[in-house]
Amino acid sequence: MTRTESPVGTAPPEESSASKPQKLFDVHVYRDWCKGCGICAALCPKHVLARNNEGGPVVVDPDVCIGCGWCELHCPDFAISVRPRPSTVAGAEEE
Numbered sequence: 001m002t003r004t005e006s007p008v009g010t011a012p013p014e015e016s017s018a019s020k021p022q023k024l025f026d027v028h029v030y031r032d033w034c035k036g037c038g039i040c041a042a043l044c045p046k047h048v049l050a051r052n053n054e055g056g057p058v059v060v061d062p063d064v065c066i067g068c069g070w071c072e073l074h075c076p077d078f079a080i081s082v083r084p085r086p087s088t089v090a091g092a093e094e095e
Ligand code: SF4
Pocket: 029, 033, 034, 035, 036, 037, 038, 039, 040, 041, 055, 056, 057, 074, 075, 076, 077, 078, 079, 080
């Protein structure tokens, strides 16, 4: 038996973009719930998120989001969500 999964606490795996179409994601911050701790921006492996002058997250480059979910998973206030962009979900434009 081989282990291919990363142990808990290590960096999220990079997704290979070879031989499959890129799936895009929408990243949404619920401003009323966000306390500007900066955890999401600090953990994002693709630098999708930056911080504004108050420390809150700003989505600066959503097209490079790999949907790893680390920002959503680690937000202490459930203030950020990541969802597949509907137009890029397999079958969304198929008849
Ligand atoms: S981790 Fe959550 S509360 Fe902290 S800055 Fe990001 S969205 Fe806001």
